[in-house]
Amino acid sequence: MSAEIVEGFKFEQRHGKDRVRVGRVWKDPSNGFHYFVEWNVGIRLLSNCLNSYVRDDNSDIVATDTMKNTVYVKAKECQEPLTAEAFAILLAKHFTSFYKQVCTAIVKIEEKPWKRIHVDGQPHRHGFELGSGKHLTEVILSKSGALKISSGIEGLALLKTTQSGFEGFIRDKYTLLPETRERMLATAVTATWRYSFESLHSIPSGPTYFTDSYSAVRKVLLDTFFGPPNVGVYSPSVQSTLYQMAKAVLNGFHDISSIHLKMPNLHFLPVNLPNPQNPSVVKFADDVYLPTDEPHGSIEASLSRIHSRM
Incomplete structure (x- = not known):
């Protein structure tokens, strides 16, 4: 208005x-x-x-x-x-x-x-x-x-125990985070996508169209995040994985004109308790973690076709 x-x-x-x-x-x-x-x-x-x-x-x-x-x-x-x-x-x-x-x-x-x-x-x-x-x-x-339709998913909890890393970021006197090529990756995805329909008459008539689209988009998001079941796919950053997920949706669904993804980085911190008398009491080997979601990283981005409106 x-x-x-x-x-x-x-x-x-x-x-x-x-x-x-x-x-x-x-x-x-x-x-x-x-x-x-x-x-x-x-x-x-x-x-x-x-x-x-x-x-x-x-x-x-x-x-x-x-x-x-x-x-x-x-x-x-x-x-x-x-x-x-x-x-x-x-x-x-x-x-x-x-x-x-x-x-x-x-x-x-x-x-x-x-x-x-x-x-x-x-x-x-x-x-x-x-x-x-x-x-x-x-x-x-x-x-x-005039019509605008968006659909989405909120709180889609995803986790993989390997095939994730984070290297080469800016380092200065405030940086404590070590670089790694082996870490756990966990997030709770919120994805919102805009359909290209601009009037009621342009909506497909099938009663299950939106249910089928929702299920198919959800599957593409999951498949892109995890990769093939036997080998997975390496994630060099949450940013990179987010972009690949968004791109896969737009490449796979021509009725979708844009997508917004928000993916907080929910941390699993390595637990390593050194002991001078017995260094092997608890030594981290990609197996024991402290789960924490506060504070957490927040990564989000939008991807849209050149001529679309978010």
């Missing part, structure tokens, strides 16, 4: 509801299987309700309680399982079409990684366990039809 001039000032505003938590179960009578999602929904509306700020007139406000209730009603109306992206689009379409005052809706959803469990090698009809990494999405839809 563009800024308005109010009493000699530039003024921008939006309002919404955060942390609307909803769990939705779908039951398939044909096979007895249940399908489950848990969403944390956030909504922001850009609307023409200036009078509520400057004239004590609330007649143009969509109440945040109404937004919360709308989430539950729309979840109930969805009779078939759908992706977080599809539900965010559904909500954004409702707010921009139902209320004349609303010019743009921004809907963010975090989906917890519940996945079906298997018992004795068989998928359980109604049992689920919590996996790693939240599924994220953000949809920005304007009344004009």
Whole structure:
């Protein structure tokens, strides 16, 4: 929403509801299987309700309680399982079409990684366990039809016990970190990617498109981080690994125009306890570490196609 001039000032505003938590179960009578999602929904509306700020007139406000209730009603109306992206689009379409005052809706959803469990090698009809990494999405839809869709993953915990090093960095009087070609590499990846779709009509019609894309991007991120199962791949720095992961996503998915990766370096510090009388009491040999995540390095970067907008 563009800024308005109010009493000699530039003024921008939006309002919404955060942390609307909803769990939705779908039951398939044909096979007895249940399908489950848990969403944390956030909504922001850009609307023409200036009078509520400057004239004590609330007649143009969509109440945040109404937004919360709308989430539950729309979840109930969805009779078939759908992706977080599809539900965010559904909500954004409702707010921009139902209320004349609303010019743009921004809907963010975090989906917890519940996945079906298997018992004795068989998928359980109604049992689920919590996996790693939240599924994220953000949809920005304007009344004009202009659309932006982002998806992502947060808190994807990854670790490899070798094939990582860090050498050749700047050294000065404040530097204590030794150089190494053998260390553990651990991180919790947050990745956000922007799809190239600019209108509702340009979105692929398949109901599983976003789920399939999310799973495929997640696999590429993991495969690039770890390398082949028998030999792995050497990481000369978190920066280098991050870039290779981002590049692999853009090279593999033409519907994705940009990606942002954040990868904190969660440290496992070598434990080496010298003893003058017996030097071999505890001597580090790439085997005993002190896990610590405070303080930790923070590495992040964005990669986009030349003509794309983040």
